[in-house]
Amino acid sequence: MLSLPKQYNPAEYEAEVYRKWEESGAFTPPKNGNNPYVIMLPPPNITGTLHMGHALQDTIMDILMRYNRMLGRPALWLPGTDHAAIATNKVLEEQLHQEGKTRYDIGREEFMKRADEWYDKTGKAIINQMKRLGASCDWSRERFTMDTKYVQAVNKAFIHYYAKGLIYRGRRLVNWDPKSQTTVSDIEIDWHEETAPYYTFQYGHFQISTARPETKFGDKYVVMHPDDKRYAQYKHGDTFTCEWINGPVNATVIKDESIDPSFGTGVMTITPWHDATDFDIAERHNLDREQIIDFNGKLMPIAAEFAGMDIEEARPKIVAKLAKKGLLVHVNANYVHNVARNDRGKGLIEPQISRQWFLNMQKLKDETIAVVEDDLIRFYGPRWKKHFLDWMHNIRDWNINRQIWLGHRLPVWWKKDTHGTDHEEGNFIVAEDKPAGDYEQDPDVLDTWFSAALWPFATLGWPDAADDLHRFYPTSVLVTARDILYLWVARMIFSGLELLKGEEYQRPQIEQRIPFKDVFIHPTVLDKNGRRMSKSLGTGVDPLKLINKYGSDATRFGLMYQMSYDNQAIKFDENAIVSARNFANKIWNLARFLQNLPSRDEATIFDQWINRRCDAVIKQTGELIDQYRFGEAARLIYDFIWKDYADWYVEVLKIKGSTANARSVFTKILSLLHPFVPHITEVLWQQFGNKDMLITSPWPEAKTKPDQKADKKITRFQNIVAAVRSARALFGISPSVTIDLYVSDAIMPEILSSLAKVSLLKKARENMTKLPLAGGETIAIASDELTDDVIRQARQKLLQETTKLEQFVKRQSESLTQMKGKAPKEIVTAKKRLIADSQAKLKEMIVSKALLQ
RNA sequence: GGGUGAGUAGCUUAGUGGUAGAGCAUUCGGCUUACAUCCGAAAGGUCGCAGGUUCGAUCCCUGCCUCACCCACCA
Numbered sequence: 001m002l003s004l005p006k007q008y009n010p011a012e013y014e015a016e017v018y019r020k021w022e023e024s025g026a027f028t029p030p031k032n033g034n035n036p037y038v039i040m041l042p043p044p045n046i047t048g049t050l051h052m053g054h055a056l057q058d059t060i061m062d063i064l065m066r067y068n069r070m071l072g073r074p075a076l077w078l079p080g081t082d083h084a085a086i087a088t089n090k091v092l093e094e095q096l097h098q099e100g101k102t103r104y105d106i107g108r109e110e111f112m113k114r115a116d117e118w119y120d121k122t123g124k125a126i127i128n129q130m131k132r133l134g135a136s137c138d139w140s141r142e143r144f145t146m147d148t149k150y151v152q153a154v155n156k157a158f159i160h161y162y163a164k165g166l167i168y169r170g171r172r173l174v175n176w177d178p179k180s181q182t183t184v185s186d187i188e189i190d191w192h193e194e195t196a197p198y199y200t201f202q203y204g205h206f207q208i209s210t211a212r213p214e215t216k217f218g219d220k221y222v223v224m225h226p227d228d229k230r231y232a233q234y235k236h237g238d239t240f241t242c243e244w245i246n247g248p249v250n251a252t253v254i255k256d257e258s259i260d261p262s263f264g265t266g267v268m269t270i271t272p273w274h275d276a277t278d279f280d281i282a283e284r285h286n287l288d289r290e291q292i293i294d295f296n297g298k299l300m301p302i303a304a305e306f307a308g309m310d311i312e313e314a315r316p317k318i319v320a321k322l323a324k325k326g327l328l329v330h331v332n333a334n335y336v337h338n339v340a341r342n343d344r345g346k347g348l349i350e351p352q353i354s355r356q357w358f359l360n361m362q363k364l365k366d367e368t369i370a371v372v373e374d375d376l377i378r379f380y381g382p383r384w385k386k387h388f389l390d391w392m393h394n395i396r397d398w399n400i401n402r403q404i405w406l407g408h409r410l411p412v413w414w415k416k417d418t419h420g421t422d423h424e425e426g427n428f429i430v431a432e433d434k435p436a437g438d439y440e441q442d443p444d445v446l447d448t449w450f451s452a453a454l455w456p457f458a459t460l461g462w463p464d465a466a467d468d469l470h471r472f473y474p475t476s477v478l479v480t481a482r483d484i485l486y487l488w489v490a491r492m493i494f495s496g497l498e499l500l501k502g503e504e505y506q507r508p509q510i511e512q513r514i515p516f517k518d519v520f521i522h523p524t525v526l527d528k529n530g531r532r533m534s535k536s537l538g539t540g541v542d543p544l545k546l547i548n549k550y551g552s553d554a555t556r557f558g559l560m561y562q563m564s565y566d567n568q569a570i571k572f573d574e575n576a577i578v579s580a581r582n583f584a585n586k587i588w589n590l591a592r593f594l595q596n597l598p599s600r601d602e603a604t605i606f607d608q609w610i611n612r613r614c615d616a617v618i619k620q621t622g623e624l625i626d627q628y629r630f631g632e633a634a635r636l637i638y639d640f641i642w643k644d645y646a647d648w649y650v651e652v653l654k655i656k657g658s659t660a661n662a663r664s665v666f667t668k669i670l671s672l673l674h675p676f677v678p679h680i681t682e683v684l685w686q687q688f689g690n691k692d693m694l695i696t697s698p699w700p701e702a703k704t705k706p707d708q709k710a711d712k713k714i715t716r717f718q719n720i721v722a723a724v725r726s727a728r729a730l731f732g733i734s735p736s737v738t739i740d741l742y743v744s745d746a747i748m749p750e751i752l753s754s755l756a757k758v759s760l761l762k763k764a765r766e767n768m769t770k771l772p773l774a775g776g777e778t779i780a781i782a783s784d785e786l787t788d789d790v791i792r793q794a795r796q797k798l799l800q801e802t803t804k805l806e807q808f809v810k811r812q813s814e815s816l817t818q819m820k821g822k823a824p825k826e827i828v829t830a831k832k833r834l835i836a837d838s839q840a841k842l843k844e845m846i847v848s849k850a851l852l853q
Numbered sequence: 854g855g856g857u858g859a860g861u862a863g864c865u866u867a868g869u870g871g872u873a874g875a876g877c878a879u880u881c882g883g884c885u886u887a888c889a890u891c892c893g894a895a896a897g898g899u900c901g902c903a904g905g906u907u908c909g910a911u912c913c914c915u916g917c918c919u920c921a922c923c924c925a926c927c928a
Contacts, residue, residue: 004887006887006888007888007890008888008890191926208928209928210928211928212928223928259928260854260927260928263927263928264927264928267928268927268928269928270928271928275928276926277926277927277928278928337926337927337928338926338927340926383857383858386857387856387857387923390856391924482857482922482923483922483923485923486923486924524921524922526921526922528864528865530859530920530921531921532921532922561876562865562866564866564867566858567858567859568857568858568859568921568922568923569858569859569921569922570865571865571866572865573864573865573866573877575864575865575876575877575878576865576876576877578877578890579876579877579890581890582888582890582891583890584890585888585890585891586887586888586890586891588887588888589887589888589890589891590887590888591887592887592888593886593887593888594887595887596886596887597886597887598886631866631867632867635867635875635876638876639875646887646888647892650887651885651892654885654886654887722893722894725893725894726893726894726895728882728893728894729881729882729893729894729895730894730895732881732882734882734883735882735883735885735893736883757885804872805872807872808872809872811872811909812871812872812908812909814908814909815871815908815909816908817908818908818909819907819908819909820908822907822908823907823908827871830871831871831908831909834871834872838872
């Protein structure tokens with residue numbers, strides 16, 4: 001046997017162990033075997049490097065994979081990356097900006113070339129980081145949402161939806177940035193407060209308020225809540241004529257429940273073309289809509305004398321004109337409202353209506369709702385089910401195209417110069433390949449989530465009826481953060497349910513088409529002060545730095561140790577990683593100790609006890625992992641190994657015990673720990689002469705039966721040792737001095753003598769100091785070093801405790817008299833027992849007190 | 854504004870309708886057949902605030918305060 005160094009140095013082993021795993025093929029599921037365990041790695045955005053959230057997520061998945069692999073299930077963890085079009089687009093445009101260029105300067109082709117280079121570079125970095133963490137992914141099946149086969153899947157999905165009439169071209173409000181000449185997705189919008197003048201105008205009989213008078217040219221609807229009594233006299237559909245900016249307008253009264261009667265006058269006019277809420281109202285009541293501001297941010301001819309002006313320039317002039325007409329009622333100069341700007345470039349967002357592609361959710365949502373309601377897909381923690389369903393019930397049609405260059409081009413072909421015109425209808429063909437004739441491809445790309453929605457099956461070879469798809473779909477669990485529950489999870493579900501309906505996939509049952517059986521929502525990693533981890537705030541923590549400093553295992557275990565079930569945040573504390581590093585070292589040294597221990601076979605009741613404890617922990621750990629309670633599992637194992645195994649069992653073993661048993665339990669411990677800390681356990685496993693690798697070894701079986709009587713004996717023994725140790729510290733008796741101890745029934749006297757450093761007396765002597773033991777028993781000690789002064793202090797303390805207990809008993813007795821006749825019998829009985837127990841304990845204490853006088 | 858979660862020892866937190874548990878930090882004592890990244894011990898908490906239900910509440914209910922996240926974006 002090799003002699004191991006005193007301290008575990010992860011850097012020396014981790015890369016080597018990972019290489020061995022990879023070479024052994026352990027990450028690839030065996031060709032045969034039933035009941036596979038499958039996880040699709042949520043593809044990280046290739047926009048940079050991994051953060052703590054990924055480290056947490058990847059650790060969780062790796063634990064699940066390794067645990068299930070050890071259970072003997074064919075285990076597939078399929079990795080890959082996402083092109084993250086919007087985010088990557090942003091990065092690339094920023095790079096161009098640095099060079100003083102725009103994407104239009106270099107052209108679409110060159111832009112895509114740069115994207116490929118970027119993907120290549122960052123994609124490799126991400127994979128490297130996952131490997132450092134020990135992720136047991138099947139790299140032979142790695143996928144990228146932009147690889148050729150995946151692009152086919154995306155096209156196929158689009159064509160399928162279109163053929164079924166689920167994709168349509170419609171008008172909708174988009175976030176338009178006139179400055180950058182592009183639409184901006186909702187997540188790229190930066191909302192912030194701005195102070196602006198807030199004008200109240202007279203509009204017929206009504207007063208309406210706005211911070212944006214320049215949009216008001218076309219306003220011809222006044223809207224109010226149907227229940228607003230102030231306006232009960234006006235009926236829905238009433239019309240009237242009133243003076244407005246450029247002369248009289250014909251206005252119509254509209255009643256709509258979206259109006260808040262308590263806000264301002266409870267009346268507003270609407271501008272459907274440039275406001276989302278107004279657009280919705282117009283949709284509901286089928287109202288006219290008119291464009292006021294063009295795509296360059298200038299007023300259109302409807303503004304008459306103001307046409308062609310920028311809004312900034314026009315606003316004060318419009319207000320002046322209305323004031324001159326006597327229609328300006330009031331100006332609030334300090335009005336604070338939220339303004340939307342483009343994240344990048346800070347251009348002011350001007351909502352505009354334009355033609356976009358939509359996926360009809362009304363027809364797709366029902367099955368999705370059904371599988372979640374019926375628990376065919378289960379959420380952990382369960383509260384996410386409600387969130388999810390609420391959202392699904394209110395889902396809107398999905399705008400699936402984006403006006404950027406990066407991403408999957410739509411498989412849509414327009415007759416030359418028809419796209420974006422007023423006569424689009426019938427001028428396009430939906431097909432994978434360019435049709436013959438003068439056609440050009442739609443310039444837009446699909447929303448990133450459209451391709452991501454296909455991830456659970458496109459990665460397995462869909463649209464082909466591939467072997468992998470047949471064997472590994474549906475997957476076992478989706479592990480993800482809650483912020484993409486709607487963006488991604490919902491879309492994977494309906495995509496899977498819909499797109500696997502084809503006969504070639506042989507999945508007639510709905511439960512065969514779900515993409516995953518469980519959804520585990522993990523907490524967000526925040527910094528120690530509860531702030532979001534971000535580079536700009538300087539609150540980010542780089543997992544690689546932690547791995548370099550403390551090792552991969554410590555990083556993983558420290559993160560898991562901080563997890564708690566169904567909590568939404570982890571306040572990351574580096575101390576937890578330090579503790580985990582120390583824990584790894586502890587395991588290392590237990591191994592060292594066992595290796596150098598000469599064989600001995602003198603089993604004690606501690607040997608049986610540690611076997612029972614170990615088996616119980618194995619059982620519980622499995623159950624906890626099954627329930628995604630990783631924090632509890634980590635803490636359970638930690639306590640078991642450190643407290644039970646090292647502090648008690650091994651300490652006893654030094655005096656007496658079975659070394660073979662000690663090694664066998666330690667081997668089980670390595671298995672138990674492996675999913676959490678794979679590297680060190682694999683290294684030690686091989687140090688202990690195991691030929692097969694731990695990664696593919698079976699999960700240990702729990703064989704022993706519980707024995708409460710024996711457990712009690714152990715607890716009592718531990719209590720006696722603890723009492724003597726406490727007394728030693730309390731009385732200031734130095735560790736080298738042997739104390740005389742009398743215990744009425746001393747089990748395992750030689751171990752007791754040694755552990756507590758006591759000399760056991762057969763009979764109690766006079767003038768011994770009595771000590772209360774948990775459980776109501778009393779033991780007695782004597783030593784030359786027991787001074788009067790010290791005893792007096794101890795007495796004081798005992799007195800306090802006695803008083804506390806007396807009060808407790810009194811309180812409980814009082815409450816007993818009050819509850820008589822009201823509470824069920826078993827509660828009364830339990831209470832009586834509680835009181836009896838504490839009274840017995842109290843009696844012992846009083847005896848001890850008397851002896852201490 | 855709507856929703857969700859959290860507020861327990863200096864810090865990170867576990868937990869239960871019946872005298873509140875741990876780790877780190879602190880203090881004291883220890884190089885004891887592996888480990889000082891260790892061992893033993895101690896101290897430290899009106900369990901966010903105010904009500905209510907109960908014989909009894911840190912736990913259940915209501916309200917409030919603080920923090921975080923998600924959704925919405927207000928004329």
